[in-house]
Amino acid sequence: MALSVEELALQKMRECPQAVALGMETLSWEGPVATLRVPYKPELVGDPDTGVIAGGVVTTLLDHTCGQAVMAALGAPTPIATLDLRIDYMRAAEPGLDIFARAHCYKLTRSIAFVRAAAYDRDAEDPVATAQAAFMLTGPIDTAPAEPVP
């Protein structure tokens, strides 16, 4: 009761071991849009010859940011499950730079959320990767009646 929705979301993030391991951080969380960052770290490099961060880190950042956007759209941390995630890799991330992701939950039905996202390093208009995801809302939420969990 004492915590705002945003504080709850941040708390959930801090409780996610993989987000903590990556050093992932929520930068903003408003309306149906969430923006997150993962810092550049040597242990996350995917290509030791170039120092480029692994595609898998971008995958996890995009998945997580999409999930946060769903919760931002719902206005509450709620259990969700990723149905599918499509990622287009535009270019290699620049070695040494943090990676950001911005996700927009553009459609919410009673049981499904649809999200688009982009990951970038310097400029949001020059993405490293873009993503499209669908999530199943698996738990009871305030804004829509609960459906039986399969």
Added chain:
Amino acid sequence: MSLSPAQQLDATLARIPYARFLGVRGELAGDEMTLIMPFSPHLIGNVTLPAIHGGVLGAFLEMTALAQLSIAQGLARQPRPIDVTVEYLRSGRPVESYARAQIKRLGRRVANVHVEAWQEARSRPIAALHGHFHVSPSDGVPA
């Protein structure tokens, strides 16, 4: 040069910091490769279930595709993803995970790869990936 394919696979994975971050290792039986991701608490995305992070599963599948392509190409160069689609079939439980890739087509520039990950039973996959990868040796920029 004198390394066996299995030793090359081990050496390749050992060189990639992110593979070490996930704790992934490989096994090779002939040309059939399995990547193994032992469970570790930092892989968890949802503490309530608990379940392995969906992004980690996607990353594991992608790494399997890249490793399989490297083997097919004699591990000479690192392939790069163009696009991937990950389907989540079951939640990843806090146990060891396995993945195998099948190269559907290996062209001069682009390869099409399907990957499946499972835990207790291969007939009950937890996630699947299909994607395209750059395999051409000299192009520095996406075609």
